């Protein structure tokens with residue numbers, strides 16, 4: 016499967032799930048813009064990726080995705096540098112129940128903004144050639160964890176927004192497929208946030224329940240999430256799909272009952 020000639024932008028690409036996805040994209044010969052707030056981690060990531068895949072195939076762009084103007088500029092810089100845009104992964108996310116407004120900005124508002132920017136650069140509506148967008152939600156959208164009410168709300172929002180805009184893409188012939196990916200627990204630095212009052216606020220008292228939940232459901236490897244992501248990128252039949260990845264069922268899709276009158 017070759018993505019030769021394709022250009023991808025991955026938010027939160029410097030570590031965790033985003034980084035695993037960046038590696039898969041490079042392995043499949045895409046050019047990649049690694050977009051992340053963390054400058055040190057992004058620069059270290061770029062050095063390692065250059066060593067593994069050769070210089071000129073990826074770029075690190077520091078950006079806070081919750082800053083709309085900065086995100087707009089980052090998309091423009093990617094297209095200026097690589098000449099086009101074909102794949103956008105809105106992946107950056109945080110777990111912060113204490114600063115819950117920030118959680119909404121990063122996990123939901125920036126996904127909406129990132130989708131609209133992606134459409135400006137890829138949609139036939141704007142005279143572009145089409146492409147594909149994947150928004151990262153979570154299995155938290157299918158549970159109602161008492162330990163993460165706002166995180167959970169943002170992940171529900173990402174699914175609702177993605178399914179609606181995917182329908183708009185079909186109806187208005189954007190030529191862009193838009194899908195959503197919902198992983199269960201994944202072995203990344205994000206999981207450490209449950210230990211900290213700065214992240215969890217008053218819900219930190221539930222940290223042991225959280226850990227029991229991780230033991231019960233298991234913890235996935237980032238490489239499996241990247242595998243799911245590649246399926247969403249390459250399967251041209253998928254639009255508005257809700258991919259779930261869990262230890263018990265692996266990569267599979269959520270099905271919705273058709274609405275009756």
Ligand SMILES: NC(=O)C1=CN([C@@H]2O[C@H](COP(=O)(O)OP(=O)(O)OC[C@H]3O[C@@H](n4cnc5c(N)ncnc54)[C@H](O)[C@@H]3O)[C@@H](O)[C@H]2O)C=CC1
Nearest residue numbers: 027030031032052053079080107108153200201203204205
């Ligand atoms: N790790 C897990 O168990 C699960 C994670 N997810 C979701 O997957 C996505 C990625 O999570 P992980 O890789 O686990 O997290 P992580 O914390 O390991 O990596 C997230 C990356 O996003 C970057 N980031 C954070 N805020 C940013 C901002 N404002 N602007 C730009 N970059 C920013 C961080 O610097 C970091 O490099 C998130 O949306 C998360 O909610 C979903 C389900 C499970």
Ligand SMILES: CCCCCC(=O)CC/C=C/C=C/C=C/[C@@H](O)[C@@H](O)CCCC(=O)O
Nearest residue numbers: 110153154155199200205206232259261263
């Ligand atoms: C520390 C904060 C980060 C939050 C991490 C998450 O977003 C992960 C939330 C994970 C929930 C995992 C649930 C897993 C459930 C499954 O094993 C299964 O029982 C659910 C039903 C399967 C299905 O419907 O496909």
